Amino acid sequence: MQCDQSPDSQPDQPAAAGPPDGSESRGVSRRSFIKTMGVSAAAGAVETALVTSAAEASAMQRRDDVETLGPQAVALTLSINGTPHRVSVEPLTPLVEVLRWNLGMTGTKTACGRGACGACTVHLDGQPIASCMTPVIDAVGCEISTIEGLGNGDQLDPLQVAFIKHDAMQCGFCTPGLIMSSKALLADTGKPNMETIRKALCGNLCRCGTYPNVFNAVLEASGQPVPNDLNTDNGKRGG
Ligand code: FES
Ligand code: FES
Structure with missing residues (x-):
């Protein structure tokens, strides 16, 4: 015979054995223990939900503060070899395409187009990067150095x-x-x-x-x- 081990199938029994002299048991019954844990878990769930709601509200607030650019072309200013350049491009356009096609700086080459060959290497604030893998929006505010510089x-x-x-x-x-x-x-x-x-x-x-x-x-x-x-x-x- 298979035992039914669901909590409600058991009669209330002290969780701990009573005192040997027959005095009143101070043990916690199985049912009251489960009820107590249920209330605690529910309270925890409510607390978690409140925290999550607060976090979501905070995140939404932050999203409201962020300026949304694109996907259409937007006006950007790039500092290249010490000179500011104004371009109107989609923000996710690879930097190498903006250099070559929008600004005519064809010294930077494009070959693999996926960060594997290094032909498109330029510097962003002195660090070499693959400009085919860099959205132009990420270069705004940085000093871009190319071979022309x-x-x-x-x-x-x-x-x-x-x-x-x-x-x-x-x-x-x-x-x-x-x-x-x-x-x-x-x-x-x-x-x-x-x-x-x-x-x-x-x-x-x-x-x-x-x-x-x-x-x-x-x-x-x-x-x-x-x-x-x-x-x-x-x-x-x-x-
Ligand atoms: S074109 Fe090959 S790494 Fe950019
Ligand atoms: S790929 Fe021709 S010189 Fe390097």
Whole structure:
């Protein structure tokens, strides 16, 4: 026979054994215990509901305070290479598209479009980011640095000079991204060793395979000797 273990099927019994002398038991009955717990649980549920309602009200209040932008085009101001630029774009447009298509800054390349190749690398407040994965709205209020901002007029940045000296490009499609990543590395590290350079640039893909020359260019730009340099008179040359 299977026992019915529902609470109401049991007669009221003291939860604890009574005193051996037969005096009145001070134990808590099973039924009163369950009733007490039920009231406590209900009180807890009411309290939780009140807290949840208060949290929801607070969240709604915050939502009311937030300005909603888009999805249609909105006017935004971007600070790029120290100059403010006014654009009218949808807020979720990738930053690289705004740079290239709205502002004509085609130095920043777009290739994979999904954060995998580094061709679109620019700086946001000095940090290298994939601009194909960055909604333009996230760049508002930040300083955006692109390859066009390096150097000074006709005077190239030392990194650009080193890339040329070490023949660190073939088709050049990856080069702006590699230079921007290298620039951030040198600003952060000063004189990185080869291992650090390799790790810092591992997110920048070069289908032409110029990596050894790129690494040497970064060493050169950081003022360090370049071992086995094939592009200077001091280096070893292939036979
Ligand atoms: S185009 Fe942005 S990471 Fe490849
Ligand atoms: S130089 Fe061609 S992809 Fe790097």
